[in-house]
Amino acid sequence: MSTGNTLLGLLATGPGHGYDLKRRHDERFPQARPLAYGQVYTTLQRLVRDGLAEVDATGSEGGPERTTYRLTEQGTGTLLDWLAEPVPPAPVTAANEIFAKVTAIIASGHGDPADFLRAQRAAHLARMRELTAVKTAPGAPLSAVLSADYALTHLDADLRWMDNAAQRLGGLAEEVTSA
Template identity: 70%
Template sequence: MSTRHILLGLLAGGPSHGYDLKRRHDERFPQARPLAYGQVYTTLQRLVRDGLAEIEGTASDGGPERTTYRSTEQGARELSRWAAQIAPPAPFVTNEIFAKVVVSILAGGDPAAYLGAQRAAHLERMRRLTALKTDPGADLATVLSADYALNHLDADLRWMTTTAARLTTLTAEVDAT
């Protein structure tokens, strides 16, 4: 995920300061890793440096000084360009679960036990996400984010089921080499 483009998207709604951008990011992308304040301010400085955003003003209003940023026309064009780009499917489909199963097979571990435990963790996460998205107070960002995560977890579960069914064959292939 491109933090610079996400911040440009949040600035498209109007001028804002870093604290508010961080809060809105965390609200709009509830299943994403929360942004650190340092990351927000560093990214804003780079956006200003690159001409994609500019400082609108600074005020303290009796509290800490807050700098307000706004997107430039160049920033709006960059955001439109980025948002229209098709995200290519990942060229390499390796994740930690896959790697642990392969290493477990190679090292003579118990990949079936690992898959069973991982399956249980996935199912628990799916229960929590389903409860989150079916909460009557859930906003659209929460529901969409939960649906996205649920679909990925479901794909992982299908892969785990297929792999568990093939473990005898996979282990025999490794043993033969």
């Protein structure tokens, strides 16, 4: 996810200063890694340089001096282009760490892949319980519910893969050790 495009989306809701934009980001994307202040200000400077945002005002209002930014017309166009573009599906990859660990356990002979899959399944189920609690909490914000649903769907896909892998362990072990 592009930090610049995300900040453009936040600026589309109204002008804001760096601290405010970081707070809005962290509230609206609760499952994402929080933005660092330095990243916010560096990105804002780049958006201004590229004509996508501009300084709206500078003032202190009884506190430290803050610069408020707003979206430009060009920034709105860039945001609309980004929002209209479908996100490419994630590539099918063998770089998934769960897959890599199962394969390494089989290839190295260190450990039991079925035991690892059981432990991983338990970790996934625990995380799914946490996410379900987040999305069913009274007054949960829509952004938290949508984020939890997204993560739950991916965890469910991992669980289905783990079930399939557990069923195929014998064949996979022969394939890896004969290579």
